[in-house]
Amino acid sequence: MSVSENQELKQVLREHELKATNQRIALLKLLDATREHFDAEEIYLELLKKQKNVSRATVYRSLEALVEQDLVTRLDFGDGRMRFERSKGDDEHHDHLICEECGKVIEFFNLEMEAQQLATCEEHDFTPSVHTMHIFGTCSDCKKNK
Amino acid sequence: MSVSENQELKQVLREHELKATNQRIALLKLLDATREHFDAEEIYLELLKKQKNVSRATVYRSLEALVEQDLVTRLDFGDGRMRFERSKGDDEHHDHLICEECGKVIEFFNLEMEAQQLATCEEHDFTPSVHTMHIFGTCSDCKKNK
DNA sequence: AATCTAAATGAGACTTATTTGCACTTGTGT
DNA sequence: ACACAAGTGCAAATAAGTCTCATTTAGATT
Numbered sequence: 001m002s003v004s005e006n007q008e009l010k011q012v013l014r015e016h017e018l019k020a021t022n023q024r025i026a027l028l029k030l031l032d033a034t035r036e037h038f039d040a041e042e043i044y045l046e047l048l049k050k051q052k053n054v055s056r057a058t059v060y061r062s063l064e065a066l067v068e069q070d071l072v073t074r075l076d077f078g079d080g081r082m083r084f085e086r087s088k089g090d091d092e093h094h095d096h097l098i099c100e101e102c103g104k105v106i107e108f109f110n111l112e113m114e115a116q117q118l119a120t121c122e123e124h125d126f127t128p129s130v131h132t133m134h135i136f137g138t139c140s141d142c143k144k145n146k
Numbered sequence: 147m148s149v150s151e152n153q154e155l156k157q158v159l160r161e162h163e164l165k166a167t168n169q170r171i172a173l174l175k176l177l178d179a180t181r182e183h184f185d186a187e188e189i190y191l192e193l194l195k196k197q198k199n200v201s202r203a204t205v206y207r208s209l210e211a212l213v214e215q216d217l218v219t220r221l222d223f224g225d226g227r228m229r230f231e232r233s234k235g236d237d238e239h240h241d242h243l244i245c246e247e248c249g250k251v252i253e254f255f256n257l258e259m260e261a262q263q264l265a266t267c268e269e270h271d272f273t274p275s276v277h278t279m280h281i282f283g284t285c286s287d288c289k290k291n292k
Numbered sequence: 293a294a295t296c297t298a299a300a301t302g303a304g305a306c307t308t309a310t311t312t313g314c315a316c317t318t319g320t321g322t
Numbered sequence: 323a324c325a326c327a328a329g330t331g332c333a334a335a336t337a338a339g340t341c342t343c344a345t346t347t348a349g350a351t352t
Contacts, residue, residue, distance in 0.1 A: 019319050019328060040309075055331045060310060062329090076224040078278070080339080081309060097272050106270055113262040117281060120256050125286035126243050132224065133279045135263060140271035165299060165348050186339075201302040206339065208300090226310085227338060294352085301346070310337080317330065322323105 005029065016069040024062050026052045028071065028086070037075055037083040037105060077105070077134065095133035101142035151175065162215040170208050172198045174217065174232070183221055183229040183251055222278060223251070241279035247288035 009028050010020035018024065026047055031038070038046070044059045063084055066072035075083040077098055088094070093114075097106040113133070121128045155174050156166035164170065172193055177184070184192070190205045209230055212218035221229040223244055234240070241259075243252040259279070267274045 014320095021319070021329060023330075053331090056309095057311080057332075058330055065329095074224075076222060078222045097267065097270055097274075099272075100275065106272065108266050108270065110262050110266050113259055113266070116256050116259040116262065117279075120254050120259070121243065121281060121283065124243055124252055124254065125289070126245075126252065126281070126283055127289060128243075128281050128283035129246065130283075131279070131281040133263075133277070135267060135272070135274050135277040137267065137272055137274035137276075143271070143273060160349095167300065167348070169301075187337095199302085201304095202338095203303080203340080204301055211300095296351075297347105297349100299346105299348080302344095304342095306341070307339085308337100309339105310335105312335070313333095315331095317328105318326105319328080320326100322325090 005032075012071065016071060018065055018069065023047075023052065023054050023058050024066070026050065026054070027059065027062050028066070031072065031084065031086040035086065037077075037085050039081045039083050041081075043084070073130075076132065078136075095135075097135050097137065097139070099139035099142055100136050101138055104139050104141070106139065151178075158217065162217060164211055164215065169193075169198065169200050169204050170212070172196065172200070173205065173208050174212070177218065177230065177232040181232065183223075183231050185227045185229050187227075189230070223280060224282075241281075243281050243283065243285070245285035245288055246282050247284055250285050250287070252285065 006025055006029075009025045009032075012028070013020040013024055027043060030043060030046055030050075040056070040059050040063060043063070044054060044056050047054045047059070063072060063074075067074050067084070070087050072084050073087045075085060075096070077083060077096070094107040094109045095113075097108060099105075117128070117131060120126075152171055152175075155171045155178075158174070159166040159170055173189060176189060176192055176196075186202070186205050186209060189209070190200060190202050193200045193205070209218060209220075213220050213230070216233050218230050219233045221231060221242075223229060223242070239260075240253040240255045243254060245251075263274070263277060266272075
């Protein structure tokens with residue numbers, strides 16, 4: 001099954017005119033497996049751990065290429081480094097609640113909010129590509145522990 | 147009038163338990179004057195231009211203190227550096243449309259969107275402090291020039 | 293007005309995240 | 323199997339922001 005997953009990822013990469021290198025396959029596999037919000041360094045270390053040979057430069061360059069092809073999404077939680085997650089389809093789009101105490105990130109989706117965003121764009125004759133909505137604050141767990 | 151503006155800013159700083167130094171006054175005055183979204187380096191260079199003696203360290207430290215006191219707001223447009231603007235009252239809160247072609251930033255406010263944000267927070271028992279809503283895309287001017 | 297002291301500043305070294313130059317390697321079309 | 327552009331690794335280079343420490347200053351105190 002891991003073999004066929006590899007084949008699948010190779011296919012995906014080729015469809016996006018990217019060479020299907022071991023490094024890129026491993027990177028995508030990692031993001032697929034965990035669905036977490038990794039930063040570049042974490043991805044680098046994880047791949048090293050899995051005995052994959054990669055360099056930081058390759059991680060950064062691969063992420064750039066994958067983001068460009070919209071296979072990976074870049075997230076900015078405002079703490080000075082970028083995070084990445086495997087891109088979700090439109091139907092899986094979500095925004096983020098970010099706890100300032102514990103750093104936890106809660107994903108949410110609100111249809112009405114999305115509708116208002118489109119309405120706002122139309123008002124300004126603005127054609128949207130992507131958006132980010134981050135709400136910072138305190139999560140319920142952290143409120144309890146006080 | 148500039149004199150009384152200085153006095154006013156001194157007053158504001160003192161009310162927030164911050165020493166009213168020339169550097170801080172000049173910084174606030176700059177942000178008040180332009181209402182632009184400066185980054186730290188731009189602020190530093192502007193102040194130098196105006197013959198004010200400042201160091202980068204002071205710009206960063208002052209901004210930190212002013213943000214803490216909510217006199218200045220930190221903006222993150224996801225391009226790897228922070229911007230700052232003079233804080234607006236709750237009634238002046240706004241979000242941003244950011245043009246990926248020309249970098250222009252359009253401010254907007256949408257009451258329904260704000261309401262949905264609060265609703266979402268309640269759903270998750272999450273207490274919000276601040277939020278950022280950034281919509282990236284192409285502005286009307288840039289669409290014309292194509 | 294002179295004095296005091298904690299807070300603030302300047303200069304530059306340092307850190308962290310990311311990018312780049314370049315020689316070497318590897319997918320992939322032929 | 324071959325050729326070559328695309329991709330990679332390494333180390334050096336940037337970029338943004340932070341930190342240290344000696345010096346200065348705002349504002350309280352006499």
